[in-house]
Amino acid sequence: MNMENFTYQNPTKLVFGKDVVDQVGKESIHYGKKALILIGKGSVKSSGLYDRISTHLDAAGISYVTYEGIKSNPLYNNADEAVSLAKEFQAEMIIAVGGGSVIDSAKAVAMGYYVNHSVWDFYLHKTKPEKALPIIAVLTLAATGTEMNPFTVLQNNAEESKRGFGHELLYPKVSFLDPVLTFSVPQSYTSYGVADLIAHCLETFFGQGDAPLSDHTIASIIRLAIKYGKIVYNDPTDYDSRGNIMWLATNALNGTLALGKQNGDWACHAIEHSLSALFDIAHGAGLSIVFPAWMKYNQRYLQSRLAFLAKYVFDVNEENEALAAYEFIHKLEEFFTSIGTPIRLQEAQIDELQKDKIVDNLNRYKANGLHIKLDETAREKIVDLMYA
Template sequence: MFLKDKSHGLYGRGSRRSRESGVGNPGGEHVENFTFFNPTKIEFGLGKEQTIGRHLSEHGVKKVLLCYGSERIKREGLFDVVARSLAEKGVAWVELGGIVSNPVISKVREAVSLGRAHQVDAILSVGGGSVLDSAKAIAAGLRYDGDVWDLFVGKAGIESALPLFAILTLAATGSEMNAAAVVTNEETREKFFIMSPALFPVASIVNPTLMRSVSREYLVYSASDVIAHLIEGYFTAAEHPKLQSRLVEALINTVIETTEALLVDPEDDDARGQFAWAATLALNGLTSAGVSGSSWPNHAIEHAISALFNVPHGAGLSVVMPAWMKWSLSRNPAQFKRFAATVFGVDTAEQGVAALEAWFDKIGTPTRLSQLGLGETQIPAIVENALGNVGAFGIADVYTRETIADILTNAL
């Protein structure tokens, strides 16, 4: 999923030639030059987790750092399945549990020290996006002599990383098939990203039945996260070919349909499978191929909220998205009108934004800062933090202090 030439790809820096600058051709015919590269093997389906030992042994792995979050994987038997598969192929492992949602750099540092002490030669993530993003940072940190946070703040580049493998237990971030990771520094309250071709997982296993125990809250937060990945480029790109717009719209419609189905029947594995695959496709580079001038303002602003107040990422995004869309309507009216008609079957751009906000309300993910326990008094701190993020994303010229404050005010 590495996109080059005029396309900035996943979490790439924004372009001044963007729809937000009043230039571009959304929903048009032109496809920009691009290079598409995604080396990750996806193993999708029932029982695929039983093959993880084979995948590691085929790549010469002798000892792996096995990363996970809560003890849920042990209670539900997944840990035993993984351990047995590893043992059958002669792969030793070292455990690292306790990775939290909104993963933190202190845990990554702990893991790097543990990995060095045990001389592991690969990383295995068993969990959702937080575990996998941490695993990517660990994989890079084990090939870097300095502090791993240097890689997030630009003091050093990622030249290589240990081989990375994943078993997914929650679908949302798309990290299983992309080359990026996001981690929070809890001391400085900065939530930054890293990106490198070295961070593509070698193989990721996606078994929808492993996601049955995902809570209702995290299901709807995940839906918000996936939609945010899709709408960033869709609305901000200077060039967004019709084919790419159609891909985005199809994926959003799939997320909406399957989320509603899973809220009715959490054991609907067919719906869960489509949801999971949509989440992967939303951020593996496919939808941004041939697109240029896109940016990531919703993520830049939300990262400030979750860095400061530790709210679930998807919950923060469902607050930011409608607020940002109301601010952005006039900058891309044709694409907003297309979204309204294609996704929600309504006539005007304004109705489309209202329909998305209403859908978030319907499924129970927040749409107001107050639902996160925040209000007007917290806006200055969020703005100040977000200024660092918009700089990292290359969009500080558009997202000034005043603009970010205006967007957040829409969420009161």
């Protein structure tokens, strides 16, 4: 395999550090004077962050309305409701305050503002946006990297489907990353975020293409995520560790790791989307179950790649690639367990009676990788390994 040609441009302005959210008014005024604020279920208000942001918007002369209630597995229905509110208010921008679910929903609203159909049509790839409202992101959970990429994922409960969409119009204009805002994130969701950022690295790593710099950067990000993930698990107010986790998550999916590669694989995300759609499991929790199973099933194809990770992530100096591959998977599972993320479906209260339901959903939506292809037999065996 050869290193692929690439062009790289990331238009998001990222503002990182303590108290940077106090610049939200100054930055937002460049995009208009009327904003739709998008938030989750209330923690942004109870923490005082909403009032803090409101004060700075008031000072900048920006008026706003708020849509509250975005779920951790965000629903297209909520995005459609927020579009209606934005249109009624004639919003000129969206200010998303929350984690990946809120920012992903903001991206849906941004492109839905200019059309007369449900945002779900974008995720079904029936159409593409021609324009979108500007997005300002205030990140409160380190996980998805959505604060510096053009991707969004929403869920349709009626169809038991979770789908992604990407477009260059969906990069946030400005993203604020203050590690202090993540101090209050529950321990479980902090750990799910760490699992999520590691999964993003692995999806890219197992894609097609020869990009040594990306490979070594990926190994370094995973190694650091493990180091700081352990610290944050035991000391949630450690600023430096929170800051490093936040920046690692951004870099795991802001496009740089994919440079020189033809694609990532993304089968594990496709499989996890079925788990979220069926059981409303947290995305990172689902990924910490799916990835070890997927690696075990494909180990014979991935031995040299897994051995590379064993060496550069866990300092495993084993000449036998099969043993080194096993060690990487085993040590990654040990880490996930140490920070409280599940590695088997039973740990997520999904018993074996649900196996057929999971396999049927995977086959219905043809969960597959861009590089390593999965047929119906492979999907079923991976589900078996998620229970084993």
